[in-house]
Amino acid sequence: MNGLADLFLRAKHWQLFLLLFVFPTVVEFAAIGYVPSRLRSWRDLGAGGLIYLGLMLIYLLCFIAWLWAMGSFLNALQKPAARLKQPLFRVALVYPPIYGIVFFLANLPSKAVLPLHLFAILCLLYCFYFVAKSLATVNKGKQVSSSDYRKYLFLLYFFPIGV
Numbered sequence: 001m002n003g004l005a006d007l008f009l010r011a012k013h014w015q016l017f018l019l020l021f022v023f024p025t026v027v028e029f030a031a032i033g034y035v036p037s038r039l040r041s042w043r044d045l046g047a048g049g050l051i052y053l054g055l056m057l058i059y060l061l062c063f064i065a066w067l068w069a070m071g072s073f074l075n076a077l078q079k080p081a082a083r084l085k086q087p088l089f090r091v092a093l094v095y096p097p098i099y100g101i102v103f104f105l106a107n108l109p110s111k112a113v114l115p116l117h118l119f120a121i122l123c124l125l126y127c128f129y130f131v132a133k134s135l136a137t138v139n140k141g142k143q144v145s146s147s148d149y150r151k152y153l154f155l156l157y158f159f160p161i162g163v
Contacts (some may be wrong), residue, residue, distance in 0.1 A: 073136035
């Protein structure tokens, strides 16, 4: 394990709750007065809006790092025959932050945004699936069915409850 994964894996539940739920909620409420209601491009944000975007990008990277630490660690604990494939998991982790940055910096046509955004959502859902199935497999010690990891998937999807 490296230092970043060790930080997330050894954190207590309340520390993860503060980092992954309280911090972005406070930033969101603080930014209400700074972010204009109608945006044409990221240049319309102003200084407060750019700070808000920077803080939300930090949050997104923390969330992705937490998913990466959980998925990689749990997958390494499994028997080699039961392990899920890591390359797809890594692509699913990398795409949403890259898409988020490109979305705000580039003025993409609206027809291009919908499929890219849906793919980012699919990537995050796959990450939740990967972590949930890895957790269920490690707990059971054998290959699991969808009914075995459904609860973990639900808790990860509503992650403030699941943490």
